[in-house]
Amino acid sequence: MTRVLYLIACAAGPAEYLDEGVRQARSREWDTCLVLTPSAARWWQPRLAELEALTGHPVRSRYKLPGQKDALPKADAMLVAPLSCTSLNKWGAGIADTLALGLVSEGVHLGVPVAAMPYFNRAQAAQPAVARSIADLRAQNVAFLDGPDGYDAHPPRQGDPRAFPWHLALDAVEAIACPRP
Ligand SMILES: Cc1cc2nc3c(=O)[nH]c(=O)nc-3n(C[C@H](O)[C@H](O)[C@H](O)COP(=O)(O)O)c2cc1C
Numbered sequence: 768m769t770r771v772l773y774l775i776a777c778a779a780g781p782a783e784y785l786d787e788g789v790r791q792a793r794s795r796e797w798d799t800c801l802v803l804t805p806s807a808a809r810w811w812q813p814r815l816a817e818l819e820a821l822t823g824h825p826v827r828s829r830y831k832l833p834g835q836k837d838a839l840p841k842a843d844a845m846l847v848a849p850l851s852c853t854s855l856n857k858w859g860a861g862i863a864d865t866l867a868l869g870l871v872s873e874g875v876h877l878g879v880p881v882a883a884m885p886y887f888n889r890a891q892a893a894q895p896a897v898a899r900s901i902a903d904l905r906a907q908n909v910a911f912l913d914g915p916d917g918y919d920a921h922p923p924r925q926g927d928p929r930a931f932p933w934h935l936a937l938d939a940v941e942a943i944a945c946p947r948p
Contacts (some may be wrong), residue, residue: 778806848862849886859900
């Protein structure tokens with residue numbers, strides 16, 4: 768596997784099934800490195816070693832200390848999935864207080880292809896900040912994945928995180944990272 772994907776997960780429902788996203792990415796020949804928000808890392812805390820065995824890389828969730836070396840290879844593409852409502856709004860506002868948001872907010876302006884698939888309910892989506900943040904991300908060339916080829920907010924208490932469409936997120940990554948001539 769020569770191409771490197773950073774799969775970046777926030778603390779939203781499908782993060783519980785992140786191993787499925789890793790398996791699908793690896794089956795498409797992506798050397799997959801996991802970066803979790805600190806909240807998502809808490810969800811996986813007892814099973815982080817499982818994710819490290821699956822990816823063959825350390826799972827990162829915090830900024831390194833000054834002077835520390837990078838633990839992961841350079842990314843050819845980044846996918847934020849699932850993107851929580853909170854991280855969406857922080858990202859749109861330019862707040863990079865987690866490694867997860869730091870990587871993508873800088874990465875997209877360093878020319879790395881970046882896609883993001885949200886997962887939150889319609890009550891969360893109704894906040895005016897959400898539409899603004901989505902527009903701000905798209906203006907920065909982030910492939911924000913909603914509509915038929917992505918994920919649209921579900922009615923409250925009716926989400927099905929197991930059915931998160933990882934395959935659509937990975938299709939989109941391939942479209943932006945490996946465009947057909
Ligand atoms: C069990 C549980 C499930 C949650 N599911 C979601 C979700 O599906 N989508 C979402 O946007 N937030 C969800 N949240 C709220 C986020 O975890 C919360 O906003 C958190 O601050 C997000 O931080 P992060 O984006 O840095 O991971 C959930 C919280 C809990 C405790």
